Amino acid sequence: MTPRWDGLVVGASLATLDGDGYGAIDDGAIAWKNGLIAFVGPRADLPGSPSALAAQVIEATGWITPGLVDCHTHAVFAGDRASEFEMRLEGARYEDIARAGGGILSTVRAVRAADEDALYAQSRPRIEALRRDGVTTLEIKSGYGLDFDNERKMLRVARRFASPALDVRTTYLAAHALPPEFAGRADAYIDAAIDWLPRLHAEGLVDAVDAFCEGIGFSPAQTRRLFERARSLGLPVKLHADQLSDLDGASLAAEFDGLSADHVEHTSEAGVRAMAAAGTVAVLLPGAFHVLRETRLPPIDAFRAHGVPMAIATDCNPGTSPLLSLRQAMQLACTHFRLTPEQALRGATQHAARALGLHDRGVLRTGLRADLAVWDIRHPAELCYWLGGDLLSRAVVAGHPAYTRHVIHPSET
Structure with a gap:
């Protein structure tokens, strides 16, 4: 069976910015198809098991924001x-x-x-x-x-x-x-x-x-x-x-x-x-x-x-x-x-x-570009709280993998 979506991230909280405040969703899920967001919501609302829904499933922690x-x-x-x-x-x-x-x-x-x-x-x-x-x-x-x-x-x-x-x-x-x-x-x-x-x-x-x-x-x-x-x-x-x-x-x-x-x-x-x-x-x-x-x-x-x-x-x-x-x-x-x-x-x-005259991004909403950033934080305020630091763990641009932090394992040191 052909997967419904090209990619899906589950587990992290979402700061969708859709509506008032952060538009927060705990234990969220966000999926994309052909470069556009196809699903945004709680993981519990997914219409099936993640592995059956997407060609690529990413388990994440922390918070996801728009890119x-x-x-x-x-x-x-x-x-x-x-x-x-x-x-x-x-x-x-x-x-x-x-x-x-x-x-x-x-x-x-x-x-x-x-x-x-x-x-x-x-x-x-x-x-x-x-x-x-x-x-x-x-x-x-x-x-x-x-x-x-x-x-x-x-x-x-x-x-x-x-x-x-x-x-x-x-x-x-x-x-x-x-x-x-x-x-x-x-x-x-x-x-x-x-x-x-x-x-x-x-x-x-x-x-x-x-x-x-x-x-x-x-x-x-x-x-x-x-x-x-x-x-x-x-x-x-x-x-x-x-x-x-x-x-x-x-x-x-x-x-x-x-x-x-x-x-x-x-x-x-x-x-x-x-x-x-x-x-x-x-x-x-x-x-x-x-x-x-x-x-x-x-x-x-x-x-x-x-x-x-x-x-x-x-x-x-x-x-x-x-x-x-x-x-x-x-x-x-x-x-x-x-x-x-x-x-x-x-x-x-x-x-x-x-x-920039771009109305297709900047919010995590179905139908917009799948531009998103996954952060190793416990609250979105940390993005402004920390002076420096390496907080980004993953980025996606129009559904394409754009960045993945390389984690150094003990065997590499």
């Missing part, structure tokens, strides 16, 4: 900026470092100097670290190339990380900083970035368009021109908004039905209302907040009051958030922003998926 979604990263880059970390500890400001030729432009020089294979090799350990910590969907931005060939190189490398074990989404972020060859000519650079976009989109390299709308980045008017071109191509937008000042970036993102406004420490009440009306997700980036030792909190209470979903991401980047764990970002969101562990988990799954 984590890291919806904002700059994980493809070359070099590092550890020296800038020291400079900030000695009193230099982020803006000072950027204006002195450091910051983003120092990474641009390293990326331009690396060929595609070298860029892939340098980025791979970061991608693997995120994957081993439970990430099953990963967004990767360009933005360290700042010319056509190098932006293309970054996006091509990002696409190379897509596999049955990891779903990768790529974002075009040429409007990240002004390259030296365009010094004093920001409008001309935006013209160039607008020209590159349809060419890269035609190669299948762009899922969304982003910009750094800030005093040391690009103005709202310049960002608007880029977003208008993205809209003409049918590409969704997201925005680095209101991180260092309030340029009404959140409202601008909402005006274009943006998937997300990210950072948002300085977002105003009007910006929050605009996001709520447009369904734009607030992406909280506590790693950058922590590393930069910021004190201006995002308007968390206003987001809650107006029903703006709050996602959490690592913002993995070489300068302001060298963070290789989405769980650690969840912990920082609880510590700095006073999110509850349940809100943090939802922010790194359901709301993060929405921030």
Whole structure:
């Protein structure tokens, strides 16, 4: 008899996030067929013995959650900026470092100097670290190339990380900083970035368009021109908004039905209302907040009051958030922003998926993608409680085995 399902995990508790709270199910069972969840519920409700129902049956302990979604990263880059970390500890400001030729432009020089294979090799350990910590969907931005060939190189490398074990989404972020060859000519650079976009989109390299709308980045008017071109191509937008000042970036993102406004420490009440009306997700980036030792909190209470979903991401980047764990970002969101562990988990799954325009994952529900993570924990709050640690025991992506921890037995030591 042909098994009803391709795979089935039994025994662990489930944090489905379907409904209020964790949506907990003790001694649960979750099955998949053709990459989609086919059953979610108590093991006692299975319509037969597990071995007769599925081609593969996995006995598990601990908790199962949706696979984590890291919806904002700059994980493809070359070099590092550890020296800038020291400079900030000695009193230099982020803006000072950027204006002195450091910051983003120092990474641009390293990326331009690396060929595609070298860029892939340098980025791979970061991608693997995120994957081993439970990430099953990963967004990767360009933005360290700042010319056509190098932006293309970054996006091509990002696409190379897509596999049955990891779903990768790529974002075009040429409007990240002004390259030296365009010094004093920001409008001309935006013209160039607008020209590159349809060419890269035609190669299948762009899922969304982003910009750094800030005093040391690009103005709202310049960002608007880029977003208008993205809209003409049918590409969704997201925005680095209101991180260092309030340029009404959140409202601008909402005006274009943006998937997300990210950072948002300085977002105003009007910006929050605009996001709520447009369904734009607030992406909280506590790693950058922590590393930069910021004190201006995002308007968390206003987001809650107006029903703006709050996602959490690592913002993995070489300068302001060298963070290789989405769980650690969840912990920082609880510590700095006073999110509850349940809100943090939802922010790194359901709301993060929405921030990428993905409505087929982030919740354990029949009919959605079978993206799930199995954790060696006794309660879901431990995902935010432990500072580090190796908690992931297994991951599944669209029904494909994506990660299984290798347990060292005494005979191997």
